Amino acid sequence: MAYVATRGGEKAIDQAERLFRADLGTIDAGRVEAIRQSMPYLVDRVMGEASLYSEELAALALAQTGGELSEAVLVLRAWRTTQPRIAVARPVRQGELLTQRRISAAFKDIPGGQILGPTLDYSHRVLATDVLEGTPFVPPPVDAAERAAPQRQPSLADWQRAQGLVAPVDEAKVAPQDIPDLTREPLLFPASRAHRLQSLARAETGGVLALGYAAMRGYGNAHPTVNELRLAEAEVVVTHPRGTQFSAGRVRVSQAEVTSKEKGGYLELGYAATFGWNEVKVIAAATLDLNSDEAPVGSAMHEEFYLYHTESVEASGFCIHFKLPHYVTFQSVLDAMRDAKAKEPVATAPAEELQTEPAE
Amino acid sequence: MSLSTLTKPWAATSYGFLDASAKRELRRKMLKAIAVPGCQMPYASREVPMARGWGTGGLQVTLTLVNPASTIKVIDQGADDGVNAASIRRFISRVSGAAETWDTLDASIVQSRHRVPEETLGDRQILVLQVPNPEPLRGVEPNISIARQMHADADYGKLWLTLYEQIVRKGRIMQGAAYPSMVNGRHVMTPSPIPRWDVPKLNMARHLTFLSAGREKRLFAVPPFTRVEPLVFSDRPYRVEDHADLVCRRSGVSGYFMNELPIDGGGSAFEVSDSNLGIKAIQQAEGGEAAIGPTWYRNGEFSA
Numbered sequence: 001m002a003y004v005a006t007r008g009g010e011k012a013i014d015q016a017e018r019l020f021r022a023d024l025g026t027i028d029a030g031r032v033e034a035i036r037q038s039m040p041y042l043v044d045r046v047m048g049e050a051s052l053y054s055e056e057l058a059a060l061a062l063a064q065t066g067g068e069l070s071e072a073v074l075v076l077r078a079w080r081t082t083q084p085r086i087a088v089a090r091p092v093r094q095g096e097l098l099t100q101r102r103i104s105a106a107f108k109d110i111p112g113g114q115i116l117g118p119t120l121d122y123s124h125r126v127l128a129t130d131v132l133e134g135t136p137f138v139p140p141p142v143d144a145a146e147r148a149a150p151q152r153q154p155s156l157a158d159w160q161r162a163q164g165l166v167a168p169v170d171e172a173k174v175a176p177q178d179i180p181d182l183t184r185e186p187l188l189f190p191a192s193r194a195h196r197l198q199s200l201a202r203a204e205t206g207g208v209l210a211l212g213y214a215a216m217r218g219y220g221n222a223h224p225t226v227n228e229l230r231l232a233e234a235e236v237v238v239t240h241p242r243g244t245q246f247s248a249g250r251v252r253v254s255q256a257e258v259t260s261k262e263k264g265g266y267l268e269l270g271y272a273a274t275f276g277w278n279e280v281k282v283i284a285a286a287t288l289d290l291n292s293d294e295a296p297v298g299s300a301m302h303e304e305f306y307l308y309h310t311e312s313v314e315a316s317g318f319c320i321h322f323k324l325p326h327y328v329t330f331q332s333v334l335d336a337m338r339d340a341k342a343k344e345p346v347a348t349a350p351a352e353e354l355q356t357e358p359a360e
Numbered sequence: 361m362s363l364s365t366l367t368k369p370w371a372a373t374s375y376g377f378l379d380a381s382a383k384r385e386l387r388r389k390m391l392k393a394i395a396v397p398g399c400q401m402p403y404a405s406r407e408v409p410m411a412r413g414w415g416t417g418g419l420q421v422t423l424t425l426v427n428p429a430s431t432i433k434v435i436d437q438g439a440d441d442g443v444n445a446a447s448i449r450r451f452i453s454r455v456s457g458a459a460e461t462w463d464t465l466d467a468s469i470v471q472s473r474h475r476v477p478e479e480t481l482g483d484r485q486i487l488v489l490q491v492p493n494p495e496p497l498r499g500v501e502p503n504i505s506i507a508r509q510m511h512a513d514a515d516y517g518k519l520w521l522t523l524y525e526q527i528v529r530k531g532r533i534m535q536g537a538a539y540p541s542m543v544n545g546r547h548v549m550t551p552s553p554i555p556r557w558d559v560p561k562l563n564m565a566r567h568l569t570f571l572s573a574g575r576e577k578r579l580f581a582v583p584p585f586t587r588v589e590p591l592v593f594s595d596r597p598y599r600v601e602d603h604a605d606l607v608c609r610r611s612g613v614s615g616y617f618m619n620e621l622p623i624d625g626g627g628s629a630f631e632v633s634d635s636n637l638g639i640k641a642i643q644q645a646e647g648g649e650a651a652i653g654p655t656w657y658r659n660g661e662f663s664a
Contacts, residue, residue, distance in 0.1 A: 077407035186402035189505040317412025326475040332555040333536035335601040340530040
């Protein structure tokens with residue numbers, strides 16, 4: 001009774017939303033700006049999962065959902081999908097990236113050098129409780145290196161190709177507007193490589209981590225070696241209707257290339273890239289990419305499995321939809337169950353007898 | 361002729377929320393779905409301002425069909441005042457200017473979750489069913505690529521086998537809602553989780569039915585006058601829920617699908633699931649002028 005009584009129609013919906021919004025209080029430009037400035041990695045994660053690069057809109061989405069990540073990604077995606085696709089940017093090449101961090105675990109040193117860049121990797125993870133005691137944490141200044149690292153770094157895989165360690169690039173000649181676009185087409189299997197990488201780029205970080213970790217831990221064939229990991233900024237180069245190419249701005253990107261073992265005379269590579277700086281996601285995603293070609297159908301390493309189940313908006317939406325009333329379907333189940341119970345003595349009879357029973 | 365005469369003034373969102381490219385893709389897929397009844401058509405399934413699993417597939421189809429002259433009815437579990445039905449209805453009318461109604465007879469588009477209304481739909485009406493899982497083979501084959509191949513081969517042996525096993529184990533087919541049904545003698549579809557009571561309403565119906573799963577990005581259709589036959593064995597006839605003799609405690613109507621409400625001290629009360637049919641029956645009993653149209657079931661027997 002109580003559940004049925006919760007149908008209150010429009011007024012109930014309206015008031016329930018008001019309760020949620022009242023808890024969050026007034027949202028103004030200042031709050032949005034504070035989120036953008038203080039939570040860059042959270043903003044990056046949301047931009048990646050929404051496949052929409054706008055720090056401001058991502059911060060706004062976080063503000064208006066109170067940091068409910070799947071809701072924030074959903075509002076951004078729902079806004080994104082209404083926007084026209086006005087241009088296709090020039091493909092980004094590794095050698096052109098303004099690279100801030102670039103490391104390889106495959107070699108002690110690599111052409112261009114290992115650039116640690118900004119990272120917490122070697123920090124001691126100590127909670128700065130002094131801040132709560134009234135002592136603000138002021139980051140110590142960074143000492144400038146004697147020699148600035150080069151802004152652009154060559155691709156390690158290119159060096160490996162030159163050495164015959166990695167297969168030559170099989171560059172498909174596809175016109176920019178013909179590149180498959182996952183946001184405008186359904187994902188079908190076997191997925192095109194473009195769709196697979198796009199789907200991983202917008203996948204839910206936690207989901208990719210869980211399945212990628214499963215692959216690393218032993219449910220996959222390939223244990224990844226990080227061939228190259230980059231955090232960088234990419235110029236978005238588009239073509240003006242008059243024909244001139246220009247940069248419309250820069251976006252933060254992460255990309256990971258992982259390798260495992262020899263296949264067909266070359267090192268196999270797995271690859272992933274996403275908007276924003278999100279190392280865990282690209283390493284896990286590249287590991288899934290690396291493992292998927294040999295994965296048994298139905299396994300968690302098979303592309304159909306991991307692409308479907310790391311889709312943030314679909315997974316979270318389906319999970320929360322179970323809160324909706326299901327009493328009609330439940331009634332239908334109850335009806336069959338009661339009837340079967342009433343028939344139970346018949347059902348336990350030998351099968352031969354059962355077949356001679358009248359249908360009712 | 362100038363550019364301004366060829367274009368519309370700028371607006372934050374397109375008419376009916378979806379932009380023209382999304383609608384164009386949906387229209388193509390909807391026409392294909394009509395051309396191959398019961399066959400699942402993949403579509404891009406844009407994000408809409410509602411969570412996946414909450415009717416986004418039905419919503420995209422409705423937003424593509426709707427125009428300012430439309431009258432829309434949205435029900436969840438048969439009820440117009442369910443919170444999600446109210447939310448969807450409000451959204452559709454807000455972005456399209458279409459009129460809202462609770463009355464099945466007045467609606468040009470009925471978007472529904474889990475029910476087909478009890479009043480017979482006519483050839484000027486379109487039923488849009490929200491579908492959580494469009495794949496009738498999911499239970500026997502979770503891999504969608506293999507399932508597609510099985511549909512292509514009309515290979516439904518595993519489905520028949522599960523139904524047979526249920527009879528062997530339990531003495532009857534235990535499938536509750538979403539009863540797998542053969543459409544036009546070729547494709548098996550899941551009629552979305554409508555109860556078994558509602559499946560015969562799709563068979564050789566006068567109205568067009570779209571079934572759309574936004575999360576799973578598949579839509580399919582049952583065109584008018586198309587056979588929809590539940591999978592049954594010749595010696596085990598199809599059985600709808602045993603609701604023919606139940607009486608609605610509020611409206612007094614009987615012979616329709618009912619909601620069961622547990623009552624204090626044991627036992628159950630029943631209320632008609634098609635809530636607006638119940639409302640109209642009460643209005644009639646109180647001397648009002650509510651018109652109840654012909655219904656698919658008469659005296660608890662399917663008779664359309």
